Amino acid sequence: EASPSGDNAFKIELARRIVVRALISALSGTPERLPALPASPFSNIPGARHVA
Helix, strand or coil: CCCCCCCCCCHHHHHHHHHHHHHHEEEECCCCCCCCCCCCCCCCCCCCCCCC
């Protein structure tokens, strides 16, 4: 069990939330296919800019 020292109590709570979110995400699994990012050359969104 972590205990705060000074003004870092928020970091412990933040770390707990991050771990919970990561575990929930892992339990939900990975989709078969991840969608491309909007500006990716593989995106099917019309008008998306592909300029680097």
